[in-house]
Amino acid sequence: MPDTIDTLLSGGTVVTMNDDGRVIPNGAVAIRGREIVAVGSAEELAEQYLASETVDCSGCAIIPGLINAHTHVPMSLLRGLVADVQLDVWLLGYMFPVESKFVSPEFSYIGTQLSCAEMIRSGTTTFVDMYFYEDEVARAADEAGMRAICGQSVMRFPTPDAASYDKGLEYTRSFMEKWRGHDRIIATVAPHAPYTCTDEIYRRAAALAREFDTPLITHLSETARENTESLQERKMSPVAYTESVGAFSGKAIVAHCVHTDERDWAILTKHGVGAAPCPSSNLKLASGIAPFAGMLQAGVNLGIGTDGPASNDDLDLLTEVHLAAMLPKGVSGDPTIVPARQALALATSLGAKAVHLDHLVGTLEPGKRADIVVLDLRALHATPRYSYAPDAIYTQIVYSAHGSDVRHTLVDGRFLLRDRQLLTLEEERIKRAAQAIADRINAFLSEREANLLDKIVAIGGVQQSEIFEVQVKAHIDDVDAIVAALNGPAFTITKSSERTQYDTYLAFTDSVRGRVRYREDHRRDPGARLDPKYTLTLTVPAAERDELPHAVLLSRARYTAPADRSLRFYREYFQPELVVEVEKQRRRWRVIYKDEDFAINIDRLGHQGEQGLYLEIKSRTWSFRDAEHKAALIAEMLEHLGVSDEQLVKKEYLEMAAAQVH
């Protein structure tokens, strides 16, 4: 009496991707509920099982569902937005401004639907994501029936869904609690990268991931520059740094790893960290080619990802598998490395280990979940077929098959794609919704010729230097008293200088557009350099602008670039509605107060004599909590310096000077 099952996929070449490399021509896979109950020859299983439904898979390969180990699925909405530009222009000129303006719960939800449709069509059944409003990503993926590890991005910068990382981590915890125990969706935390996070963010994220037993997701060693800067700043590679702050104390998945070496691989292997290079994105953004062969040799749990479709520009994992087989050959001169079977493992058996789901998926074996792809090998571009060699089927899949050859896609035994028809997503509606969002972004970009960030980015060399500045300004009369106090026991002076600064503000009546400051800065110290320094600084108002006790918190995004052109050029280039000049003599100190770093300025403005004498205390921060702490310290410092609350001035120099102009 045969056992009853739900579905029998029968008659294709079953590529199990198990440890023995079992391939079954004219094979079958028996599915009951969400699990695979048997894998064998079509004949055997037909005798052994009575299936509610038998699906003829003749001419097809039956393979494990593909695992996309790194992506940012909502970014499908930004596909084709911009290409062929430098990373800073891509990021600061396009991604950041567009994301800060348009990313919303709806954006993450629609973008995920669009991506799920594309992934299901091209054979991906599991993906590992990192983005904002990740709860919406999880919801859309769940509704689409996919398996996903959804990582909520955390950065020290304000993000579209968190004004500070404290808030980001709070949101992440509630997100992880909400999805805890879900069968297909794993909600987790994704500190973005060493260069956008702090030690504390990594420590707190790792603690969260350990508590929930989920993999922490992060980006590591994507660019050569990231590595150089990490070695300069921390004397450690990004991988070593991330280990040092505890990020590998639980499960972890790290994307890119383009610029890693044997020492890094040893760290990844030691902690069982999954690595996910993204070949297309790494090429297109000019990051480089990951050392696939070396990592495999070193025993790293190596997966593969598409990265976000804004830099790929698609979610077709077979393309990445193809590149993973081809690129190492091309750069090494050895055509035998990363052979087709090993390349396919990156997206299946080994990829499952990389994303810590190998107990559930990645191979076709009894007991595993029925995440299965049926790939039609009868297309023109896959004709003819050879079978004399045991590895021929891998060659056909990796070098000939396209994502568009996927015929059926199942997750947990459920058809998400059947005969190339999506069953859980309404393709046309999603395409319309996606285009509607893109149309708004397109209109925004069409009109932003007036956008200063865009324009400043276009001229190059821009660095984002800070997000929040804690700042207090006070009118003072007695410079000597301040200087004497500064030299007192409360402060440690680390640097001091005297300067004449000629600032020209290029501003607009609509202050939301921000303003550009052109500064000519002359050192007046004996022995200091004689050449003046010219800088261009764009300050754009940020979403939040709070006051803290005793001090004004000026919340802002600031971008600085060397000003290597004339003021005339910038006036013509930015076409400001208001030009305000401020000349000042500045004495500047960098001081340590209670272990924190502050800048103190005493400025004498233009020709205003004693009336134009001001004290400024400033510090940078990336977090509200830290800002509160620094505001309290500033209050103490004001007392040490003998400045009273009545002396405080809540205006910037531009405003004071502009008031005089008018």
Next chain:
Amino acid sequence: MPDTIDTLLSGGTVVTMNDDGRVIPNGAVAIRGREIVAVGSAEELAEQYLASETVDCSGCAIIPGLINAHTHVPMSLLRGLVADVQLDVWLLGYMFPVESKFVSPEFSYIGTQLSCAEMIRSGTTTFVDMYFYEDEVARAADEAGMRAICGQSVMRFPTPDAASYDKGLEYTRSFMEKWRGHDRIIATVAPHAPYTCTDEIYRRAAALAREFDTPLITHLSETARENTESLQERKMSPVAYTESVGAFSGKAIVAHCVHTDERDWAILTKHGVGAAPCPSSNLKLASGIAPFAGMLQAGVNLGIGTDGPASNDDLDLLTEVHLAAMLPKGVSGDPTIVPARQALALATSLGAKAVHLDHLVGTLEPGKRADIVVLDLRALHATPRYSYAPDAIYTQIVYSAHGSDVRHTLVDGRFLLRDRQLLTLEEERIKRAAQAIADRINAFLSEREANLLDKIVAIGGVQQSEIFEVQVKAHIDDVDAIVAALNGPAFTITKSSERTQYDTYLAFTDSVRGRVRYREDHRRDPGARLDPKYTLTLTVPAAERDELPHAVLLSRARYTAPADRSLRFYREYFQPELVVEVEKQRRRWRVIYKDEDFAINIDRLGHQGEQGLYLEIKSRTWSFRDAEHKAALIAEMLEHLGVSDEQLVKKEYLEMAAAQVH
């Protein structure tokens, strides 16, 4: 009164690829007969022309038909045959033996049909081919309605369609005469590569190409090894060598150019030579990544090719365009090089220049031929679309579109693909015919465990050392007389040595299987190296075995490898039916006689005393004509050495020894 036209493609984004980079959203292309008569806005052209048929292209890009500047179309039949192996195993172990056995007029015809179907489906309208039985390639391409430059391969080796290059060049001339004046098919000559041709082949091929005003096609600088060897042998790069033998005296198209530098590019630019790197193939065969950006900068007429589908494994030119945009970024670290518009030009406007057809195709402009592709941009993987930037359409085509998005393909105004249906080729019949040929090859490969070439290749280090050997053997009595004559004025001795050679022949009763000779070679000269040299030589009988006047021409293919294992190993490995040992004392001279190089041996066999004393005169050649010339010289040499016709022996040592064994 509007002009009448045949077809109006209307409503898509027209990407003209003309010099001004004109892009027309909601544009149209008017076609009359085989020509484009107008390109403009849909509205304008609808007013201006009365079309027999208007085709709605909304949501699509209308682009010039793609130009595949290098391929071997019949090799689609060998797609997926073998992968992930060293080049020598790929070539000597698989391609050469399979081609020599299976390539026939039918093979070239069916393989071309399969490839034309795939190319038309993925938007290629023009291809540049190099293969055997090229007349069949031309016939199939013509019937399919495509535009093609068909290059008949010429090599110094025997090929499937020519036993010598003399015959190959004769066939090529008649092939070129046959197709002269055809509207879409250009028949031309394709000397394979510097390392498979001779100076004379290049000179004669160039003369043919000049006579017919067609482009000569060749492979250049595909691998680093090719360059190293060219520099060693000729003190010139392959490009410089090819120029030196006159190959660029007319039009030329050179494939690969992976390992080229500024000096090579200057040569290519000077002669207007078209270059065609093949990114996928160059990666997969581990050749490297062509210097796209440098070649473009240098002004080379740069096209792009897929190479043959045995090393790609498809004919999807958009994949190659995609790689041409991505790879240079990834290896240079500069994401701005080879931007999308420039990458698309490789397959259109610039590619047309590379293949010397820019007067006909490559752009959408009035007067050009109506070779047009309509690419649907509404697929999931190309959703959403941005239009704010002038170059957005190139980004979409190069980074998002797939070959499978091609909706219509026209050549000379005729639809070859319409709504994704092939109109000139029967897809299912072609697939069946292709699979039938592949099944025969598959059976051959399944069974060839007994094939010695396969086995000798599998153990590595094999070199094909010669094809034809002109050889005479004579029984002699008086060694001193021979030696005295050799030292006479007729000969110039360049080298001499004395050896003891222990040869063991591993042979089979079916001589067609060939035989393996294991040789232990001891130098006996004073001061010569003491270590014996061990070599393994496979000799397989070739198709032709002719006698020449006065001498025996032993026509054969010979493969030699260092024998780094024991005789025992080889006996077990090859399992010969017959083992014959021959021991001989050899005195060996290399002499120049009338400007030609010969080897002369005086061999004393085993223990046979004076009865076993033989003279051998040998020379290598690649051509019958040259063999005749050398045979005549050998006859003269025999006279100088005092050897009469009666002394000639028409047996090999193996046969003589085997006769004694039996």
